[in-house]
Amino acid sequence: MRKLFFILCLGCCYSSAVYCNDDIDDVIHYAVANKLHESDYWRALLHYKSVSQSTPYSWESEISTPAFFISEAGKTEPLSELLATIRAIYSEPLENHNAHAQCLFVARYQWLKKNIQWRTKPPLVNCKKYKEYSSNGHVDSVSVIFATGFLGNPASYYGHILIKLNNKRDYNASGLLDQVMNYGAVVPDNENGIVYVVKGLFGGYDSVFSHEKFYRNNHIYVENELRDMWEYKLDLTEDEVEQIVAHSWELLGKHFVYYFSRENCAYRMGELLELVVNEPLYSRHAPWSLPADVFERLIKIKKADAPLVKEVKWIPSRQSSFYRKYQLLNEKQKSIVGLLANKLEFEADAYSKATAKDKAIAIDTLFDYFEYRMTLEKHNTTLKNKKLRLIRERFLISEKGGVESSQALQPAPPHAGPVSSMLRYGVYTNSLLGTGISLRGRPAYFDALSLDEGRMPNSTLTMMDIELALLNDELTVKRFDLVNVETLNVSQTGLPGDGGSVWRMNIGFANQNLGCVRCEVFKAEGGIGRAVKLFSGNTMLYAMAELGAQTEHEDSGTVAWASHIGLIGHLQAAWKSRLIIGYKEYVNGTQTGNNIVKWENRFGISRNWDIRLSYEKNLESEFYFGAGFYW
Template identity: 30%
Template sequence: MSELQATLDALRLPADAKPDDEHAQCRFPARTLWLKKKLAGQLNFPSVSCPRWDAWAGSRQITSISLVLASGFLGNPASYYGHTLLKFNTDPSRRLTALQDLSISYGVIEDGSDSPFVYIVKGILGGYDGGFSDIEYYFHRNQYGEIELRDLWEYEINLSPDEVQFVSAHAWEVLNRRYQYFFFRKNCAFRMAEIVQIVEGVNITPPNRPWTIPQATLQQAGRERRADGSPLLKSVRYAPSRQSRFYASFNALGAQERQVFFDLVAHEQALTQAPYRALPPEGQRAVVDATIDYYQFITDAAQRSSGKLHPVYTAALAERFRLPPAPKTAEAVAPQAPHLGRAPGWFQAGWMDSDRQGQAGFVRIRAAYYDPLDSDQGHVPYSGLTMGDLRLRFKQQGIRLDQLDLVAINSANPGVTGLAGDRGQVWQIKVGAEPVKPGCEDCLAAKLQGDIGMGRRLMSGLFLAVRAGGAVQGKRADQGLGYVKAGTTLIWRPNPDWGTEINMESRWPAGSEQARYNVLKAEWRYALGRSYDIRIQHEHSSGEHGGARTLLGIGRYW
């Protein structure tokens, strides 16, 4: 009660008791609105001038609020799981474009001097402060969609005008406030949900979870209903990245148009040559549109700001103006929205058969998030990001640890065209414990492994990568302290339900007299709706202490 009374006393101070913007009504507009509503007719509040608050919200005439999700980005540990921010949609008559709308984001406050490993550890343990910042929305569209090549989804929230004003006022209150940042729990998704949840009856934080994942927050919001039964999410709008726009243009080309496109990228003069001139106007537009999108895709911010544009790009722009006016040939089609995707956690139970140890049951728990066979909307295709992936096997003799991945990141750029800037780099890093050789179930050891290579999407749903790398591991079964490796990965996903991944690699042990040996890992998955799947996995390694085993399991997403 003493805190409430102190708040009331501060809010009811005379307007001239404090300088402009320092009065409690200016610093805490949401509390002012709430108390005025609850105490209407009981207490009088002075009229106070708040120039900064009025300029921030009043003059913009905020009409609605949207949750915005940027898809995951494996180039920055802070964005592995995606990023959530709030967008304050203003009256269209007050601005030229929605890109001028105000937005609020929450993130780590740090100087960028820490390595990715230190960044992750400190982020998990709460070693950083986090804070809110506001900026016009075009900054985020440029940073995420144009620089980091991340798709964005904008979800308008079903709020009344009074609720829009209340949430906006609360967002103002938390600006420039500092909080302890926790990567898994009190992150951007958690803080954005807190702001929205100031509205009575709204709860978009997933319950009963020790972590908060941006996509899971939107999934929870998608299940929420207002008091009148209407959905909390009013609408969803897709904003494709620069990469998605280029791939849409390229995939729309026919065989002849595609050949002309490759010629045009290689030679500026192709615009004046017979193969291009032989195309009908719609074919010429398709080729030119794809060329423009390609150079926008590969041109970085420094090149754009310097004005040094590729001559083929400028020639394509001139040609587009010469052609008869027409809409763009191909637009990126909005995929399934992330709030309709599966849950982030996964539990699996099944049976394994080993040629060395016989049969056993197993259970597997993956806290988060996805692998190349179940990556969904908002995830990086042909990639994987898992944390806390634990598998236990059990027999009559007891339960034993079979594998533990503390962190496993598998990043793949699809490299659809194979052209410069789209060559498809792949890399992988994994930290945990697993057998030093597949099939050697009594050879569990701590292991740090990584590799890098090139990948290419050969056709829709088919991805091939070649890579090289190595590992450092605990010394078990005379396998040395690590190995150098080279291998190939093939991923085939003809549709979202079916998927096959085959990994073949050769390993050269270090610090051991063991000879080179080969490893094969193959996994097949079929989705049983949105909540379940079935998988068959086979592993084989050659040489001493090698062996083979097959696993069959049914999984449930949670």
């Protein structure tokens, strides 16, 4: 250590004539003596992770970009990087001040200033680019944004996290011009889907932090992908905000290795926030990190007895915005919307005799309706023409904005929804095989009977869902769903083109039927259908046609078609139920088709537990009773 210290000091003398003096030596001596390189904060700034449990000083940064390190050994030697940083901070700025260490590594410099007594101050450097990035100090708060899951891409099923640097609202009332930090994998254009999944899972992609104005995120998620966003505004001090801004600047463009399951956006954004939030925001032990878990943790954190999250704001997608506006309409306004959604008859009495206010409110609602439909029906030019006619009509009405973008009828936020990880203990009795014990678990996320808050009601999104069964002293895997997705998108308004479609996809393996054990077949199934809303609330009736492929079991055939009808809804607030009646038949093989009946029930409204009771018939019949725990 002494030798290293001496060499580094010599380097200092050669690199900077002006600041090569005892004062710099003192600074370096102070840093070494106080073991600043062993500080958790320094390790966090450099993204060091311990690579050996047996040797405490064995560290390696997760950042792979060489330019992130000033010392050549900086990736693996925190002390070396610390001393090199101090020397660089003292170096005379060249013509381009923005390339100076004080400007490139603002968070490091800020932290060193707080932790070192300078006798001689480092040179003054004008970090123009950083000032511009940080809006000249106008950032006064930080928000964490949750973009809800997007079923158009498996990598986005579980949502996405952004960090928004909020400018003082005097300058930017809506927040659309706020700077947003993003993190994701760098994926080549036209990447093969299978390659994409494999490389995403096993570290085949680099990933980077990027930044952009919030209106772009708003456009991509809210308009293009019809995803709601939720903004969680944090109660941070001015200094804490500055730390986030400064370190986010250091991270821009720096490469990490991307892993879809763990070292993903939730993990990296959690790391960034942990600079100022002194509690873990992602699991240190689980092999996965989920965006929703970060919010689950954020909402529970207190700072001086006050919640860390001081405001939760809903940013509805076009679709959600349309539903909300529609719900706020009175009957007269709804009739106008219904009339114009079907046919733009502006001369009809219902419209022409309406007040300017009712006309404005109806048309403003229809803007969202047509934009929502245009997103889903990209090649339907009729919708585009109708929207233009509505625009022209709206110009004739002097009444300003109709339904305001208030938070009225705001749905439950994600942190009020299902908790992602589940373990369920149960017993079952099979008409042929007898009574057994069941243990079922999954890292994420929700099934059709889960709490409806904070998600698309009645839908299913589970991954790595496994059920073990102990029957007659024999332990078997009863089922394993690699991925199971089902969306039941029922129409909320009854207007043309609004919802009604259902689809599902399931990949995994399970016993061939309920009349056998160790009879697993691998399978991939998919189905599409239609759904209608029954009564009020989220009760729905649907029908689905399916096609599946599987491995053979006792000449079962490998390709099957199936169909079923389902009814799902709440019988009581704490009792949700689903009944499925279907039929399955193989296209090949010798086995005959069979009827399938399934009746599943959830009891309880807690986020942390529920009771499940079900009956299923698939050749044999089976009753199940289980208690599930969520965390």
